[in-house]
Amino acid sequence: MTLDDRAVARLRRAVREPDLAQTKYRLAGVAGSGGMGTVYVVEDVELRRRVALKILDVVDPDLEARLRREARVLACLEHPGIVPVHDVGTLPDGRAYYTMKWVQGDRLDRYLSRPIALGDRLRLFLRIAEAVAFAHAHGVVHRDLKPENVMVGPFGEVLVLDWGLAKVLDGAGELAPAPGTEESAVLGTPGFMSPEQQAGGSANVDARADVYSLGVVLQWLAGPGAPAALGAISRKSMAPRPDDRYPAVATLAADVARFVDGANVSAHAESAAHRLLRVAKRHRVAIGIVVAYLAGRALIFLSTGR
Amino acid sequence: MDEQRVRHFPLTRDSALAALRSGDVAERARGLETFSSAYWGPVYSYLRLRWHRSHDEAADLAQEFFADVVQKELLARFDATRARFRTYLRVCIDGLVANHDKAALRQKRGGATAVHVELDEARGEMERLATEPAEAAFEREWTRSVFSMALRRLRADCEAAGKLQHYALLEGYDLAEERPTYAELSRQFGISVSDVTNRLFRVRRQLRDAVLDILRELTATEEEFREEARALFGDRAP
Numbered sequence: 001m002t003l004d005d006r007a008v009a010r011l012r013r014a015v016r017e018p019d020l021a022q023t024k025y026r027l028a029g030v031a032g033s034g035g036m037g038t039v040y041v042v043e044d045v046e047l048r049r050r051v052a053l054k055i056l057d058v059v060d061p062d063l064e065a066r067l068r069r070e071a072r073v074l075a076c077l078e079h080p081g082i083v084p085v086h087d088v089g090t091l092p093d094g095r096a097y098y099t100m101k102w103v104q105g106d107r108l109d110r111y112l113s114r115p116i117a118l119g120d121r122l123r124l125f126l127r128i129a130e131a132v133a134f135a136h137a138h139g140v141v142h143r144d145l146k147p148e149n150v151m152v153g154p155f156g157e158v159l160v161l162d163w164g165l166a167k168v169l170d171g172a173g174e175l176a177p178a179p180g181t182e183e184s185a186v187l188g189t190p191g192f193m194s195p196e197q198q199a200g201g202s203a204n205v206d207a208r209a210d211v212y213s214l215g216v217v218l219q220w221l222a223g224p225g226a227p228a229a230l231g232a233i234s235r236k237s238m239a240p241r242p243d244d245r246y247p248a249v250a251t252l253a254a255d256v257a258r259f260v261d262g263a264n265v266s267a268h269a270e271s272a273a274h275r276l277l278r279v280a281k282r283h284r285v286a287i288g289i290v291v292a293y294l295a296g297r298a299l300i301f302l303s304t305g306r
Numbered sequence: 307m308d309e310q311r312v313r314h315f316p317l318t319r320d321s322a323l324a325a326l327r328s329g330d331v332a333e334r335a336r337g338l339e340t341f342s343s344a345y346w347g348p349v350y351s352y353l354r355l356r357w358h359r360s361h362d363e364a365a366d367l368a369q370e371f372f373a374d375v376v377q378k379e380l381l382a383r384f385d386a387t388r389a390r391f392r393t394y395l396r397v398c399i400d401g402l403v404a405n406h407d408k409a410a411l412r413q414k415r416g417g418a419t420a421v422h423v424e425l426d427e428a429r430g431e432m433e434r435l436a437t438e439p440a441e442a443a444f445e446r447e448w449t450r451s452v453f454s455m456a457l458r459r460l461r462a463d464c465e466a467a468g469k470l471q472h473y474a475l476l477e478g479y480d481l482a483e484e485r486p487t488y489a490e491l492s493r494q495f496g497i498s499v500s501d502v503t504n505r506l507f508r509v510r511r512q513l514r515d516a517v518l519d520i521l522r523e524l525t526a527t528e529e530e531f532r533e534e535a536r537a538l539f540g541d542r543a544p
Contacts, residue, residue, distance in 0.1 A: 002454070003450055003453055003454055003457075005446070005450075006483075007481055008446075008449055008450050008453050010480055010481065011453050011457075011480060011481070011513070012449075012453075012538070012539070014476075014479075014480040014510055014513070015510060015513055015514040015517060015539065016539050016540075017510070019507040019510070019511060021503060021504065021507055033540065035540075037540075038540075057535075057536060057539040057540040058518075058532070058535040058536055058539045058540075060532055060535075060536070092511070093511050093514065
């Protein structure tokens with residue numbers, strides 16, 4: 001039998017599609033795919049709602065351990081910025097899956113392909129940082145933060161996805177490292193991962209690795225020609241030595257929030273002229289009222305001599 | 307299907323690569339049959355695209371290549387730590403073509419001394435090959451061969467079990483230019499819609515297992531098998 005390219009593509013899709021016959025889910029479409037597996041949109045026929053089903057493409061004990069661990073990590077993190085997990089299971093063909101909330105929206109990289117004001121971009125960043133800070137407070141380091149792993153919903157809500165490489169810090173539960181994520185493995189995405197991750201030393205990776213990745217995300221969000229203070233925040237977040245970065249995501253977020261509010265940021269020492277300009281910009285309404293009042297008084301003085 | 311087979315990697319017949327090195331003639335023949343079924347298409351198209359050989363020349367050289375695999379035990383020299391298996395095969399083909407061309411040239415000049423190109427020398431070409439379209443064609447043909455073999459096995463298995471209708475359902479649904487609805491298939495085959503879906507998913511699972519069986523036979527190590535399976539079943543083409 002000779003198969004043309006389209007037939008091969010159809011067969012590849014057919015053998016990948018999950019057999020959901022013995023579950024309460026019915027296939028509705030494909031949401032996306034990644035290194036570990038494919039995410040399908042499925043209908044939960046009992047609850048009559050759509051959910052996302054993440055399933056391994058192949059039966060692989062190491063990947064299965066990672067998938068199940070990711071589901072358990074998600075189950076530990078109840079936050080509006082972290083996608084909630086519903087269910088974990090195994091299909092008759094042996095492939096493990098879990099279901100989670102289906103978010104109708106765009107990945108951050110696609111969402112930002114449209115023109116969006118810097119202030120709005122930074123407010124998205126603050127929502128991402130809030131979710132990551134929450135995970136850190138629960139002893140979980142994401143380790144793979146990048147625009148592709150953030151979803152923006154139709155109302156601007158932000159969800160941080162793909163916790164498959166997450167590191168659970170000591171004392172944060174019984175989540176053993178997943179196979180392939182141990183001590184010597186290099187985990188993360190080139191361009192977004194911290195130098196300590198690139199060095200392959202999992203033991204040296206802590207919350208400051210996420211600070212680094214968020215610094216890269218911030219730089220990407222700000223785009224070329226970003227204001228100097230914002231550039232300084234990114235640079236401080238991306239310092240090669242963890243000790244030179246913000247000690248926590250919350251501190252980084254606080255600096256970005258100060259920038260958004262027009263206040264002085266800790267990462268940037270500005271000149272007196274810049275400070276004057278920034279203060280003037282920040283209080284432009286009040287200054288405008290005072291200037292208008294003074295101009296009015298001057299006009300009255302000139303016309304009446306009083 | 308037994309529990310072991312479902313939960314772990316499929317238990318299959320022995321590796322075709324191991325069979326090729328067997329002392330037993332019948333076992334070697336079985337290995338060559340599986341190996342050449344999977345690689346004939348890729349080797350032929352590679353010779354056509356990379357070396358611009360005519361149909362007849364490419365077919366002759368491909369024949370010679372498979373003969374060399376057995377007679378010169380080419381696969382015994384494969385080192386999984388240095389290259390992917392299919393990259394190694396392409397290097398072997400390059401060596402064969404170079405030998406062939408040099409021999410032809412000498413013959414033209416009146417000599418007929420055999421020329422041997424060291425495979426280690428040819429390995430230097432690996433990086434360059436990786437960027438050429440012929441490599442993509444080789445990989446694409448390999449994927450095509452694996453699915454063609456899997457379909458043939460699936461058909462034979464269905465026939466042996468008296469369930470050719472299952473295979474026909476797969477053909478009618480997954481190989482059709484436009485997928486029919488389950489209701490249309492139900493009318494076409496005179497069975498209920500639930501029978502259509504149940505049989506279709508069962509036969510798809512059989513196809514999936516057949517593909518995994520073939521991958522198992524064509525890979526040298528567990529790691530390579532997993533890598534191939536992830537590539538073939540995942541989003542990226544192998």
